[in-house]
Amino acid sequence: MKKLINSVDSVLSESLLGFAAAHADIVTLARGLQFVRRRTLTPGKVALISGGGSGHEPLHTGFIGHGMLDAACPGQVFTSPTPDQMMAAAGEVDTGAGVLFIVKNYSGDMMNFHLAAEMLGREHATATVVVNDDVAVENSTYTTGRRGVAGTLLVERIVGAAAERGESLADLKALGDAVTKSTASMAVALTSCIVPAAGSPTFEIGADEMEIGVGIHGEPGRRRVKMAGADDIPAELAGAILRDLSLQRGQEVFLLVNGFGGTPVMELYVMVNAVNKVLAGAGVKAVRTLTGSYVTSMEMAGCSITVCTADAAMLELWDTPIHTAALRWGM
Amino acid sequence: MKKLINSVDSVLSESLLGFAAAHADIVTLARGLQFVRRRTLTPGKVALISGGGSGHEPLHTGFIGHGMLDAACPGQVFTSPTPDQMMAAAGEVDTGAGVLFIVKNYSGDMMNFHLAAEMLGREHATATVVVNDDVAVENSTYTTGRRGVAGTLLVERIVGAAAERGESLADLKALGDAVTKSTASMAVALTSCIVPAAGSPTFEIGADEMEIGVGIHGEPGRRRVKMAGADDIPAELAGAILRDLSLQRGQEVFLLVNGFGGTPVMELYVMVNAVNKVLAGAGVKAVRTLTGSYVTSMEMAGCSITVCTADAAMLELWDTPIHTAALRWGM
Numbered sequence: 001m002k003k004l005i006n007s008v009d010s011v012l013s014e015s016l017l018g019f020a021a022a023h024a025d026i027v028t029l030a031r032g033l034q035f036v037r038r039r040t041l042t043p044g045k046v047a048l049i050s051g052g053g054s055g056h057e058p059l060h061t062g063f064i065g066h067g068m069l070d071a072a073c074p075g076q077v078f079t080s081p082t083p084d085q086m087m088a089a090a091g092e093v094d095t096g097a098g099v100l101f102i103v104k105n106y107s108g109d110m111m112n113f114h115l116a117a118e119m120l121g122r123e124h125a126t127a128t129v130v131v132n133d134d135v136a137v138e139n140s141t142y143t144t145g146r147r148g149v150a151g152t153l154l155v156e157r158i159v160g161a162a163a164e165r166g167e168s169l170a171d172l173k174a175l176g177d178a179v180t181k182s183t184a185s186m187a188v189a190l191t192s193c194i195v196p197a198a199g200s201p202t203f204e205i206g207a208d209e210m211e212i213g214v215g216i217h218g219e220p221g222r223r224r225v226k227m228a229g230a231d232d233i234p235a236e237l238a239g240a241i242l243r244d245l246s247l248q249r250g251q252e253v254f255l256l257v258n259g260f261g262g263t264p265v266m267e268l269y270v271m272v273n274a275v276n277k278v279l280a281g282a283g284v285k286a287v288r289t290l291t292g293s294y295v296t297s298m299e300m301a302g303c304s305i306t307v308c309t310a311d312a313a314m315l316e317l318w319d320t321p322i323h324t325a326a327l328r329w330g331m
Numbered sequence: 332m333k334k335l336i337n338s339v340d341s342v343l344s345e346s347l348l349g350f351a352a353a354h355a356d357i358v359t360l361a362r363g364l365q366f367v368r369r370r371t372l373t374p375g376k377v378a379l380i381s382g383g384g385s386g387h388e389p390l391h392t393g394f395i396g397h398g399m400l401d402a403a404c405p406g407q408v409f410t411s412p413t414p415d416q417m418m419a420a421a422g423e424v425d426t427g428a429g430v431l432f433i434v435k436n437y438s439g440d441m442m443n444f445h446l447a448a449e450m451l452g453r454e455h456a457t458a459t460v461v462v463n464d465d466v467a468v469e470n471s472t473y474t475t476g477r478r479g480v481a482g483t484l485l486v487e488r489i490v491g492a493a494a495e496r497g498e499s500l501a502d503l504k505a506l507g508d509a510v511t512k513s514t515a516s517m518a519v520a521l522t523s524c525i526v527p528a529a530g531s532p533t534f535e536i537g538a539d540e541m542e543i544g545v546g547i548h549g550e551p552g553r554r555r556v557k558m559a560g561a562d563d564i565p566a567e568l569a570g571a572i573l574r575d576l577s578l579q580r581g582q583e584v585f586l587l588v589n590g591f592g593g594t595p596v597m598e599l600y601v602m603v604n605a606v607n608k609v610l611a612g613a614g615v616k617a618v619r620t621l622t623g624s625y626v627t628s629m630e631m632a633g634c635s636i637t638v639c640t641a642d643a644a645m646l647e648l649w650d651t652p653i654h655t656a657a658l659r660w661g662m
Binding site: 002003004005006007011012014015016017018019021022023054055057058062077190191193207208210227229230231233257261262263264265266267268269270271272273274276286289290291293296298299301302303323328329330331 | 335
């Protein structure tokens with residue numbers, strides 16, 4: 001295992017220290033690295049908190065800041081954070097309007113966020129949006145139902161923008177559920193990543209193979225196939241997404257082509273070009289395109305495609321100012 | 332070779348098509364993909380043009396837009412663009428105030444930008460800033476003198492900001508030379524990338540080795556050593572940089588920790604933390620930190636460290652609004 005780390009035990013804490021130093025204008029570390037929060041809170045705004053296993057950076061810490069999250073609770077690599085992290089975060093960033101948890105659908109995260117919400121029950125108003133955008137498989141290694149993957153970025157951004165406008169906890173919960181319902185993703189992996197504590201690849205894959213429908217922890221997808229050209233991949237991935245969303249001709253969408261951490265930018269744009277051909281064939285138009293490695297599996301090579309139907313209200317929210325480590329515009 | 336491409340011959344053109352589609356609000360492709368340019372030019376502003384071999388994305392196309400470049404000429408992977416590309420770009424984006432070429436110091440790029448400037452001589456005022464920030468080695472596989480690497484980002488940004496203010500070609504050339512002189516970089520690689528046309532790794536490296544001082548095309552650096560902990564690497568890299576810049580205690584600097592394309596974000600922040608310890612030991616403070624994979628070698632694992640001395644004027648320029656595919660704030 002070759003990694004730019006000092007030790008398996010310190011990789012998370014040292015990474016958080018580097019992150020907080022690099023983005024000291026936006027974030028601060030809290031309570032012995034239990035969570036990362038915005039440096040400056042907005043009184044009366046609903047607090048958005050997410051979290052999950054580390055190794056998917058910039059998700060979620062890189063999405064803390066104006067127009068997105070208020071806090072994120074990082075677990076160890078691919079390991080759920082604990083309820084006390086979420087409770088500590090909620091206690092610190094709830095300025096009176098309540099807390100919205102945004103949770104990717106994995107059994108450990110679901111259980112721990114649920115426990116935290118229960119224990120916070122008397123003192124804080126809470127609601128939870130569960131993101132389950134991966135259309136590859138129903139149920140998986142770590143889930144009941146669909147996995148929550150790169151579509152989480154869209155949910156956190158659009159709900160985060162609405163939260164800045166002062167919308168209520170109930171309205172934000174409804175918006176988050178609606179965006180989740182409008183979002184579908186599917187992925188392909190060319191290589192496995194290595195979890196530091198494991199020291200060896202999560203899965204073995206041949207030099208001429210790819211895993212269609214892979215999860216963001218390297219969980220198995222639909223099938224293992226021979227490598228294909230870039231144009232052949234979206235035919236299956238985007239095809240499944242378009243069917244899931246029942247998209248009609250003329251629909252405008254957000255498109256996220258997300259690298260898993262080991263994929264060159266050049267290849268991600270080849271995939272954008274390939275996906276656009278499939279969308280054009282279906283009469284669907286990407287009116288906002290985001291390309292980059294935003295929801296990663298450390299150094300895994302491969303990418304995911306996420307499509308979200310874009311109505312005028314969602315586009316307006318998307319375009320409002322945002323200031324986070326990983327996404328920034330308008331301020 | 333596993334890559335998300337259709338063919339070696341089409342990877343550049345398809346990547347450019349995807350890039351232009353994703354960022355149609357900022358850029359447009361010109362003249363049969365000869366170059367990428369800003370959609371909207373500012374009359375009377377000096378035009379900044381860069382370029383070089385592809386495979387380093389988002390450099391340079393991702394840096395086109397307000398506050399940075401006006402055009403970029405992409406060569407094939409790790410291959411210089413041709414003089415006709417630069418001449419076509421200059422002819423189209425020079426709005427009367429002249430053209431500043433920003434060139435990384437590689438023999439092919441130097442020759443072709445020089446030829447283009449000569450041939451443009453009568454019709455366009457031109458000047459050239461040569462970036463040579465890599466302190467690892469004097470002369471290299473493709474260079475006479477030091478290589479131009481990730482510090483190019485800082486030069487393009489700071490000079491780009493000054494160009495938006497309407498500064499003259501001579502002043503921008505002087506500023507670019509000054510920023511280059513204030514900037515030093517050094518890198519480490521854990522793995523090689525695969526150039527698509529070659530189909531096999533550029534260099535072989537053992538499972539427990541790293542290349543200290545590697546170039547952005549996988550050129551040899553200073554020496555091949557056994558893998559070390561993250562804290563041991565900046566001691567050598569940042570140490571060499573600090574000596575090169577003769578930094579005094581109390582100096583404020585820009586810090587860029589740049590991934591080569593295959594390095595997890597988590598590890599880059601571990602490196603930020605490690606570099607900050609070396610800087611703190613030298614009494615030097617990073618007042619702006621940029622972390623990410625900005626000047627890449629496709630899927631190479633490893634990172635570079637760039638330090639640039641920051642005076643008040645440069646900080647003010649850095650913080651002005653920028654709107655490119657890869658860097659965006661304030662607008």
